[in-house]
Amino acid sequence: MNTQSTKPELDERFSLAAQNWLVTTLHEQLRELLSRPGKDVWHGFPLDFYICYDRHKLLIDEVLKSNAQMMMEKWDQALVAAQKLLLLQESQASPDWSVKTKVHVRLRVSQVPPFWCPNMPRSEEVGMFKLVSGTVVRAGKMKLVERQREMKCGKCGHQFVLIATVERDLSFPEVLS
Numbered sequence: 001m002n003t004q005s006t007k008p009e010l011d012e013r014f015s016l017a018a019q020n021w022l023v024t025t026l027h028e029q030l031r032e033l034l035s036r037p038g039k040d041v042w043h044g045f046p047l048d049f050y051i052c053y054d055r056h057k058l059l060i061d062e063v064l065k066s067n068a069q070m071m072m073e074k075w076d077q078a079l080v081a082a083q084k085l086l087l088l089q090e091s092q093a094s095p096d097w098s099v100k101t102k103v104h105v106r107l108r109v110s111q112v113p114p115f116w117c118p119n120m121p122r123s124e125e126v127g128m129f130k131l132v133s134g135t136v137v138r139a140g141k142m143k144l145v146e147r148q149r150e151m152k153c154g155k156c157g158h159q160f161v162l163i164a165t166v167e168r169d170l171s172f173p174e175v176l177s
Contacts, residue, residue: 011074014074014078015074015077015078015081017056018074018075018078018082019078019081019082019085020082021052021056022078022079022082023082023085023086023089025056026047027086029045030082030083030086031086031090033045033083033100033103034083034086034087034093034097034098034099034100035094035096035097036100037096038100039098039099039100039101040102041102042102042103042104043100043102043103043104044103044104044106045079045103045104045105045106046106046108047075047105047106047107047108048108049107049108072104072105072107075105076103076104076105079103079105080099080100080101080103083099083100083103084099087099123144145170146164146170146172147163147164147170148161148162148163148164149161149162149164149172150162151175162175
């Protein structure tokens with residue numbers, strides 16, 4: 001299957017679905033955005049994650065499965081397109097209304113959605129949205145935690161996996177040569 005031909009198709013379908021969902025579901029919020037002064041300043045557009053998930057699961061599923069930053073940029077583009085569409089559809093549009101191109105969708109979580117990450121996030125999941133339940137005891141600079149390491153013997157070529165031990169602060173046992 002050629003993924004290059006389906007990727008733009010998927011992006012186009014997501015953009016149209018997001019644009020139509022924004023116009024039909026968040027009609028009043030879009031009208032308020034169009035009426036705001038300041039076409040050349042940045043505007044935030046709050047989007048409740050749980051309401052969106054509850055009403056259009058496919059849109060949120062795309063966000064959760066993809067690179068978060070890239071998907072948020074697609075949401076921003078869909079928001080600009082939704083403003084243009086609403087402005088064309090609106091019969092009572094004020095002449096002061098303008099499409100804001102400097103907009104950023106801000107996802108907020110009002111309730112915990114019904115999905116979660118059953119195991120700890122992995123390095124290949126960097127940039128994806130994950131829900132992890134727990135108590136924060138300390139916060140600091142983000143760092144990569146390695147849970148297992150594939151090793152290869154330099155003499156015989158035997159491959160094996162080392163598992164980091166929790167008791168030793170996720171460090172690996174020493175390998176004797």
